Each structure stands twice: as structure tokens, then as C-alpha cells.
Amino acid sequence: MDQRKVKNIAVFASGRGSNFAAIIKAAKKGKIKANLALLVCDNPQAGALKLAAKAGIKAVLVKKEAEIIRHLEKSKIDLIVLAGFMRILSADFVRKYKGRILNIHPSFLPFFKGAHAIKDAFDAGVKVTGVTVHFVDEKIDHGPIILQQAVKVGKKDNLGSLEEKIHKVEHKLYPEAIRLYLAGKLNLKGRKVKIF
Numbered sequence: 576m577d578q579r580k581v582k583n584i585a586v587f588a589s590g591r592g593s594n595f596a597a598i599i600k601a602a603k604k605g606k607i608k609a610n611l612a613l614l615v616c617d618n619p620q621a622g623a624l625k626l627a628a629k630a631g632i633k634a635v636l637v638k639k640e641a642e643i644i645r646h647l648e649k650s651k652i653d654l655i656v657l658a659g660f661m662r663i664l665s666a667d668f669v670r671k672y673k674g675r676i677l678n679i680h681p682s683f684l685p686f687f688k689g690a691h692a693i694k695d696a697f698d699a700g701v702k703v704t705g706v707t708v709h710f711v712d713e714k715i716d717h718g719p720i721i722l723q724q725a726v727k728v729g730k731k732d733n734l735g736s737l738e739e740k741i742h743k744v745e746h747k748l749y750p751e752a753i754r755l756y757l758a759g760k761l762n763l764k765g766r767k768v769k770i771f
């Protein structure tokens with residue numbers, strides 16, 4: 576589908592939702608020009624649910640993929656934005672929404688995939704790590720890369736300060752990637768994303 580025709584976005588989140596908050600802020604400012612129509616959440620304790628309620632965004636608590644698909648269809652969702660969603664989506668799901676699912680990962684992919692990327696990078700002693708926004712494909716933390724930003728690990732950094740630095744970058748990079756998508760600026764061919 577034409578990226579510029581996206582009307583409705585669903586954000587998927589399982590946790591505190593700081594990226595979701597950054598996306599809500601960008602939408603309010605008019606940087607993200609589409610409707611944040613739905614929050615898909617699988618954790619009743621998630622901070623993201625409170626953020627949705629505060630922003631007047633419909634939220635659904637789900638367990639199974641079939642339920643997710645039903646909600647996506649009901650809300651006429653065109654674009655899915657994963658923001659700390661801790662469930663792995665099936666290959667069938669990913670194929671159904673090919674080119675229409677974005678994810679943010681807190682490392683400079685392809686390094687440090689998985690659920691503990693910031694800690695893994697810190698423990699490995701790297702001097703540079705980063706943030707990646709990518710299209711989702713059938714493999715975990717693997718799809719075509721849209722935007723990346725490096726984050727230096729300073730001499731004085733501890734895990735907490737590195738996490739803070741990474742999240743700060745995430746909160747700028749994700750809205751920017753979504754903006755580019757909605758503006759039709761991303762050309763996806765194979766594993767390459769050209770930005771116009």
C-alpha cells in the first residue's frame with residue numbers, strides 16, 4: 576500500500592511505554608500526521624495502558640494473535656508500530672502485514688539482538704552502541720534497517736546512565752522514522768531501505 580495513505584496507526588507495547596509517550600507527543604505536535612487509533616497491549620500492569628487512557632486512545636488487552644488481528648481489522652489499522660512489545664509475532668502475522676510493521680531496538684543492529692540488548696552491550700564492554708528502527712520480518716531484530724543512531728559508552732557510564740542515553744535517542748528516532756514512513760520517503764527493496 577502507498578505509505579502516504581496511512582490513516583490509522585496501532586502501537587503495540589507491553590511495558591512502561593516511554594516510546595509510546597514520545598509517539599503521542601509527536602502526534603500532538605503534528606509531526607506524526609496519522610491517527611493513533613489503537614494500543615495493543617498484553618500486560619495488564621503496563622504503563623502504556625495509562626498513557627492510552629490519558630490520551631484518549633483506544634486500548635485492548637490481548638493474549639492471542641487471532642484477537643489482535645480482529646482488533647486491527649476493526650480499527651482499520653494501516654501501520655503497526657512495535658514499542659517494547661514482548662511477544663514474538665508469528666511468521667504468518669508478519670507476512671500478512673509485510674512492510675507495515677516497524678520496530679525499535681535498543682542496540683546498533685545487527686549487534687546485540689534480543690530482550691536485554693542494553694545490558695548485553697554494556698557487559699560486553701563496547702565503546703559504542705546505539706538505537707535501530709527497522710521493518711519487521713520473520714526473524715527477530717533482523718528486518719531492513721530504517722534509521723540508526725550511535726550512542727557512545729562513556730568512561731563514567733553505568734548501566735543506568737547508558738539506558739537513559741539510549742532511551743533519549745529512541746524518543747527522537749522513532750517519531751522521525753514514523754514521520755518518514757508517513758511522508759512516503761522510505762523505499763524498501765530487499766534488505767535495503769532508501770530514504771528520499
Ligand code: GRF
Nearest residue numbers: 590591592593594659679681
Ligand atoms: C525500548 O528500549 C525499546 O527499544 C525496546 O523496548 C523498550 C521499551 O521501552 N524494544 P518503553 O516501554 O517504550 O519505555
